[in-house]
Amino acid sequence: MVKLDQVTKYYGSFQALNGLNLQIDKGELFGFVGPNGAGKTTSMKIMAGLLACDGGTLWIDGEQVTPGSGSWREKIGYMPDFFGVYDNLKVMEYMEFYASIYGRENDRRYLYELLDRVGLAERGEVYVDHLSRGMKQRLCLARTLIHDPLILILDEPASGMEPRARYELKEILRQLSIDGKTILVSSHILPDLSEMCTSIGIIEKGKMVVKGTVEEILSTFSEANPLLMTFTGGQEAGMRILKEDPRTRNIASRGSNVSVLFNGGEEEEADLLAKLIAGGARISAYRRAEGSLEALFLKLTDKGDENANA
Amino acid sequence: MRNYRFRVNPVYKKELKQSARTSRTAIILLVYNGLMLLFGLFAFYVTFEGDRQLSVSYTDILSVYSIMTGIELGLILLITPMLTAGTIAGEREKQTLDILLTTRLTPEKLISGKLQSALSTILMLVFSSLPVLALVFSVGGVTFRDLAQFIVLIFITSIYIGSMGMFFSVLCRRTTEATIWSYVALAIVLFGTTAVVGVTGILKCMNAEQGDGYYGVFSLYTYYNIGIGPVCLLLLINPLLTFAAMVKDQVGGAAMLMGCLEQESRLGNYIVENWLLFSLTLQTIIAAVLLGASARMLRPTGGGRKQRLRRLTSGMR
Numbered sequence: 001m002v003k004l005d006q007v008t009k010y011y012g013s014f015q016a017l018n019g020l021n022l023q024i025d026k027g028e029l030f031g032f033v034g035p036n037g038a039g040k041t042t043s044m045k046i047m048a049g050l051l052a053c054d055g056g057t058l059w060i061d062g063e064q065v066t067p068g069s070g071s072w073r074e075k076i077g078y079m080p081d082f083f084g085v086y087d088n089l090k091v092m093e094y095m096e097f098y099a100s101i102y103g104r105e106n107d108r109r110y111l112y113e114l115l116d117r118v119g120l121a122e123r124g125e126v127y128v129d130h131l132s133r134g135m136k137q138r139l140c141l142a143r144t145l146i147h148d149p150l151i152l153i154l155d156e157p158a159s160g161m162e163p164r165a166r167y168e169l170k171e172i173l174r175q176l177s178i179d180g181k182t183i184l185v186s187s188h189i190l191p192d193l194s195e196m197c198t199s200i201g202i203i204e205k206g207k208m209v210v211k212g213t214v215e216e217i218l219s220t221f222s223e224a225n226p227l228l229m230t231f232t233g234g235q236e237a238g239m240r241i242l243k244e245d246p247r248t249r250n251i252a253s254r255g256s257n258v259s260v261l262f263n264g265g266e267e268e269e270a271d272l273l274a275k276l277i278a279g280g281a282r283i284s285a286y287r288r289a290e291g292s293l294e295a296l297f298l299k300l301t302d303k304g305d306e307n308a309n310a
Numbered sequence: 311m312r313n314y315r316f317r318v319n320p321v322y323k324k325e326l327k328q329s330a331r332t333s334r335t336a337i338i339l340l341v342y343n344g345l346m347l348l349f350g351l352f353a354f355y356v357t358f359e360g361d362r363q364l365s366v367s368y369t370d371i372l373s374v375y376s377i378m379t380g381i382e383l384g385l386i387l388l389i390t391p392m393l394t395a396g397t398i399a400g401e402r403e404k405q406t407l408d409i410l411l412t413t414r415l416t417p418e419k420l421i422s423g424k425l426q427s428a429l430s431t432i433l434m435l436v437f438s439s440l441p442v443l444a445l446v447f448s449v450g451g452v453t454f455r456d457l458a459q460f461i462v463l464i465f466i467t468s469i470y471i472g473s474m475g476m477f478f479s480v481l482c483r484r485t486t487e488a489t490i491w492s493y494v495a496l497a498i499v500l501f502g503t504t505a506v507v508g509v510t511g512i513l514k515c516m517n518a519e520q521g522d523g524y525y526g527v528f529s530l531y532t533y534y535n536i537g538i539g540p541v542c543l544l545l546l547i548n549p550l551l552t553f554a555a556m557v558k559d560q561v562g563g564a565a566m567l568m569g570c571l572e573q574e575s576r577l578g579n580y581i582v583e584n585w586l587l588f589s590l591t592l593q594t595i596i597a598a599v600l601l602g603a604s605a606r607m608l609r610p611t612g613g614g615r616k617q618r619l620r621r622l623t624s625g626m627r
């Protein structure tokens with residue numbers, strides 16, 4: 001549905017995108033993650049037709065496209081990361097304005113349905129600049145739906161939302177995905193993404209580092225997860241052994257619970273446990289942490305940084 | 311089935327709705343008409359009280375007409391950059407522009423909607439001041455045709471100056487920046503052109519041989535024939551000269567100025583006699599070019615001002 005092939009983008013001499021590849025299939029809910037400045041907004045703007053790329057190609061719905069040409073933008077609903085609303089306009093009028101661009105301003109029932117979808121049906125007569133930030137974001141989402149686009153490109157739609165609003169947004173996006181929309185959503189809130197997305201891409205320094213379904217990614221990179229152990233005795237000796245082992249990093253303890261990043265497979269894990277016990281430690285629990293996208297994200301985007309906080 | 315009925319520009323419609331809810335338009339209206347009335351009374355006073363005669367002479371009325379319309383033009387010239395410079399830059403500042411540019415709305419539609427809303431404010435000002443102008447008609451001497459011609463002139467002038475405001479509004483990031491540049495452009499058009507012609511005249515004078523009977527710079531202020539030459543054509547883009555030409559055509563005012571122009575430009579009297587037509591046509595063309603350029607710079611390629619300018623200059627496709 002959306003495909004970026006070797007896309008590059010320069011801001012002056014600064015390279016924001018460095019041969020970015022991305023493919024999103026029809027009906028996918030694709031989560032786009034990356035540290036600040038990785039190039040998420042830049043690539044989303046390119047997909048929305050707001051920016052021209054300096055190299056590479058872009059396909060939308062099977063067609064190769066160039067910014068500023070053709071009607072492919074009709075297929076896209078774009079929600080920017082930062083946006084404003086107009087003064088002196090009510091919620092319904094705000095919707096009517098964008099609808100009038102598509103000649104649908106008189107279809108009030110339709111606009112009401114869209115507002116209802118994002119939970120703003122009761123607010124039609126409120127001035128848009130009196131809405132809270134989260135409501136504005138939901139309003140903007142309703143706005144992107146006006147022309148019934150095939151693809152939604154949402155740049156951090158949940159930023160600044162409280163947990164409940166985020167939960168509701170997740171539900172809305174899930175429903176839209178079920179309704180057949182292809183959705184690309186960027187976020188810094190990884191648990192949200194891992195819960196709702198069908199697949200995820202991690203971008204760093206303008207390049208895609210990894211992509212796939214959440215399960216795929218987690219199982220490939222399970223070594224990124226810390227080892228968790230609980231001591232019932234000999235903790236000091238155990239800690240010394242852990243510190244001396246060259247394969248460990250970031251040892252953290254809270255009471256008798258210790259977590260440590262360990263570079264090794266199952267055999268090495270067993271070796272380590274044997275070593276600990278031989279060294280006098282008594283251990284009541286010992287296991288790899290459950291796959292956490294957070295840990296993986298930190299590992300992938302923070303290469304070489306020994307102080308990374310797992 | 312597509313509906314081919316005439317549709318109001320969505321941007322224009324939205325702006326109308328918004329401005330109806332602010333007091334901005336009302337304040338502009340009040341200040342504008344207040345000034346018109348003030349100047350109008352002043353013009354009457356100066357013209358009629360000055361000579362302390364009870365009889366009203368025909369030429370006095372005509373000079374009141376010239377003064378009043380001149381003031382109206384001056385006010386419109388001052389207001390237009392303010393009404394247009396913030397249009398696109400304001401959307402950019404409010405972070406609403408990107409959304410608009412990803413919709414079906416074309417940059418041309420956006421530009422024309424914004425221009426329409428500025429023009430409708432200006433037309434409202436012009437029509438609201440008609441009662442004040444009617445003071446002149448109450449005494450007679452000016453036809454309705456003259457007045458219609460004046461309104462056309464105001465209309466074209468505001469498109470012309472407005473297109474400069476729009477251009478800078480697209481080019482600049484901030485409204486203040488765009489406003490400053492629009493007024494700079496206005497000053498260049500009004501005074502820069504005049505200065506170029508004047509300086510050319512001065513240089514010609516200074517270079518004139520003594521035997522010609524001129525005495526340096528001072529001869530400029532006498533109506534001697536210096537022969538400034540075709541550089542006078544620059545004045546075609548100056549709305550003040552356009553207005554002077556209209557006043558001369560209508561009531562015979564500014565005759566000396568236009569006569570001087572005819573003599574100095576050495577262009578033959580065809581151009582000067584049809585100055586009004588030529589300058590309005592040229593100004594319309596300039597406006598069309600500037601508006602086209604504005605739309606082109608808005609095409610979704612993003613980037614800063616440099617990229618917008620590059621977009622304008624590279625490959626006119």
Ligand SMILES: Nc1ncnc2c1ncn2[C@@H]1O[C@H](COP(=O)(O)OP(=O)(O)OP(=O)(O)O)[C@@H](O)[C@H]1O
Pocket residue numbers: 011012014016034035036037038039040041042043081613
């Ligand atoms: N208009 C611009 N001019 C110059 N550099 C820019 C511009 N926009 C973005 N950049 C740079 O390009 C890089 C990528 O920015 P981008 O906004 O795409 O990152 P992002 O992944 O969206 O980050 P965030 O998570 O903070 O939203 C950054 O280093 C940024 O400084």
Ligand SMILES: [Mg+2]
Pocket residue numbers: 040041042081155
């Ligand atoms: Mg961003």
